[in-house]
Amino acid sequence: MRVYNTISAQKEDLIPIKDKHINMYVCGVTVYDYCHVGHARSAIVFDVIRRYLSYRGYDVKFIRNFTDIDDKIINRANELGIGWDELSKKYTSEFYHDMDLLGVGRGDIEPKATEHISEMIEIIAQLIESGYAYSVDGDVFYEIEKFKDYGKLSKKDISKLEAGSRVNVDKRKRNPFDFSLWKSSKPSEPSWESPWGQGRPGWHTECSAMSKKYLGETFDIHGGGADLIFPHHENEIAQSEALSGKTLANYWIHNGFITIDKEKMSKSLGNFFTIRDILRLYDPEVLRLFLISTHYRSPIEFSEDQLRDVEISVDRYYSTMLRVEEFLTLKGHAKKEPDLSSLQKIVSSAINRFTEVMDDDFNTAQGVGIIFELIREINRFLDTKQKGSSADVLIKQAMSLIRQFSDILGIFTKTPDTWQISLMKTKVIPLKESDIAELIENRNTARAGKDYAASDKIRADLDKMGIILEDRMGKTTWKVKLNYKV
């Protein structure tokens, strides 16, 4: 397997520290508000990476943290007039709510900053002791110039950074880029006791403390959004490696941004959609497929047109599943031996191709492409109406491949029925399933009597309410019209 490593800026062979074991630490979220689509992307990207590594036989230990104390949390809680811990608890559970819908699995361990204060204090004390940090009036700063490799991850030359170009520099710092390890607190703020007085830890320290505690001084993969490269991950390296003298993580993996009108989606710009904004309009699988249809390091321009296209793709998948179910329940045999060669060919190469593209830096976009090639071949074969036991076997084989790939990507978890039910909700279809069944019944009676005017009227009426009918193999099925608008 090859993965792109931010620190070497190239793809490298993935060689675990311990044979067939992968320890990975991914930076989670600061729980002070609902997650937006950018958070969803990061979570999904690392969820897929984790699933794929498991699929490839690695025993993966996956850590994802929660930052549950920081300035944003305190400020937000003050605005709302509630406790900071109440706020962080609320948004932790909102995070789970969204991630569960998106099919993002839990971490094996999900450490919280506030549960590791003593570990952080320990690290800070050691940094002071070994000369990498200094305290000033209850605050502690890391002195970046003491760490000679500072900047190696983000490729920054300290002397060329534009200090204070966008933010006022704290005069007490020896270098403008020295960062806070410990912040003294005002009387009204949440605080913990420390050798430097009451205060709270700086953001970067939690990941150094928690990754060390759960994965040791050196682990395999460290991940997060590309915006964490600097300063967050750079600072983690500075803290951890200064003390251990060892490499913190062998591979640094960072996902690209979501953009809107070419600009990064972010809280500060205000150009974001929350996950639940989108899930009101689209099934979670649509969002998930949309996000993995582009390589994880490329930017994704967020657009509703694109979501609509992806929704059609998902619908195409479930339509094919339905056709397959119908085909497999059919009795009888074709007169001649079915021609399986075309489907056979793609089925026999699919696993190798899928593995090959995913082995190459987790190319989910190509993986998705392979699934849709299989779908086309299945449909093509189904169109030949060649029934037979050899055909059934091959179709089932193709289906099980699609199942395997979809499970790795975490998509297509529904049945054709539950997909339609989900669509009825998101499209707000003003009908019940029983209503539809009754109208289909009426229409079939009309059709039997060749009263096509009456049957077409029923079909047109249903269409207006967002339901499309399909007459296939002597049966009428219905589906939700995707471009239906209330």
Added chain:
RNA sequence: GGCGGCGUACCCAAGCGGCUAAGGGAGAGGUCUGCAAAACCUUUAUGCGCCGGUUCGAAUCCGGCCGCCGCCUCCA
């Protein structure tokens, strides 16, 4: 100013030196159908921002130019 990335058909998107430039959407024509829908077939880049160069061979490597974006602040 420093560092990094991107520009592939009407839209999205893969491709990272050598098979007909994946896949999805959209448009057009066709097959099937009572008519539809779905599905399938054909079709839409002799072409990969522009100009040079390296090479037997480049969307892929190198140089220049144009355009867009990111990081250098909290940020997934």
